[in-house]
Amino acid sequence: MDVSRWFKSGLDCQLLIGLSAAQTTVLLFKDEQCLEQIVIPERLASACFDALHALLNQHNLKHPAVTLVLADDCYQHAELDKPSVPDEEVAAALQWSVKELISIEPDNMQLDYYDVASTGSRQQVRVIAAERQWLSDWGHMVVSQLRGELHKVLIEELCLLNLFDEADVPTMLLWQKQGGEVQLLLVHKQHLYLSRSLRGSANLESMASELLPSIIDSLSLEVQRALDYFESNLRQPPVKIVKLALPEAVRQLVQMQMQANLAVDVEPLETQAISGFSSPDDIAVLPILAARVEPAEVAAEA
Structure with a gap:
């Protein structure tokens, strides 16, 4: 990521703002360091300005480069x-x-x-x-009130493509943020071929332990159907690996049981995008962090 271009234009930091229907999640970066993460229980620009302005003042920053990342409920x-x-x-x-x-x-x-x-x-x-x-209000607030620049407006699922190298073999990602259903994304050469929510999978980490095995079996069945569709209907090479970006409380159990159910490797997602970011909410902010990655080319196929 070439942050030098921000300083040439007078910008001194980066604000990554994740917008959802219920709240606004903000990550403040200077150079490559995350200075702070805050959550504002609002989605309107006017309701978020005071908190954003205070955040910048707290760190003696004045002109942010801003990226908005929209959750699927926006x-x-x-x-x-x-x-x-x-x-x-x-x-x-x-x-x-x-x-x-x-x-x-x-x-x-x-x-x-x-x-x-x-x-x-x-x-x-x-x-x-x-x-x-709604988006225009955010743009106006960023430029006229925060005295920053609005660089990009992105959506979560396309941000996640940035985590995969263009030369990667076909890979499936299972990602879940707090309170949401597991999201299935099938990626090949930074192209998104499948994207869907897996019903009945919300709040895996809070499910009763006796229910989890049957839920994981159901998820494994949905994963297998997606793998078959990708290879047979879309005529793509077989997927070799399923990566998990799931809450830590259930990640190991899901990995072990899915590995037994599927004929592909199942392993946790490891990515430079979150290396050194020690917040317990890493998975929740994964698409926002992925928005910082500068891919050579990002595209989507489904």
Whole structure:
């Protein structure tokens, strides 16, 4: 990561801001060091300004480079055929195509998209849509009130692609943050081929011990189905490894039982993105930390 460009433009730190429906998680970095992590029980820019301003003042910092990372409860998504128009007109065409699939009013919709994997002649895209006014308020607050620069607006699942090298073999990641379901992501050469939530898997770390084995067996079945789909339907090389970014309380048990259930290696995720970051909430902020990684090229296929 080339942080020198921030200082050339007068920026003296980095704010990574994870936005969810219930709260805002903030990591403050200067150079390569995380100075502080705070959680603000708000999602609106106006309600977060005082805490962010105080955080910067506390560390004698004035001009942050800001990256916003949206959790999946901050946007809506849909998959549909890619319009047959020039690339520069795709986003505008999609805005009207998703009117019946996205509940955000068209005039208040901030839309982006990426291509999805296809085995036939039809090219499909996945549309990501968030509330434009909400994002605009954040941009205005960052620039006009915090006196910083808004560099990127990202979504969690695409940030996680940064943790995988372009030359990596096909890999599955199982990731879970507190209170959420296990997220399954299937990555090959920094392309996201599958992304889905595994139902019935919320709060693994607080489940009764007698229930966990059957839940892990169910998760193993969902994993196997995804592995088969990736190889058979998408015609990709077989996955060799499943990496776990799960709460520490259940990680070892999940690893042992899944290893017995599946014919692939199962191991904990180890990544430089969280090396040296000693917070017990490492897994919860993993996508936010991954947003700091500068990949050569990041793309998504599903």
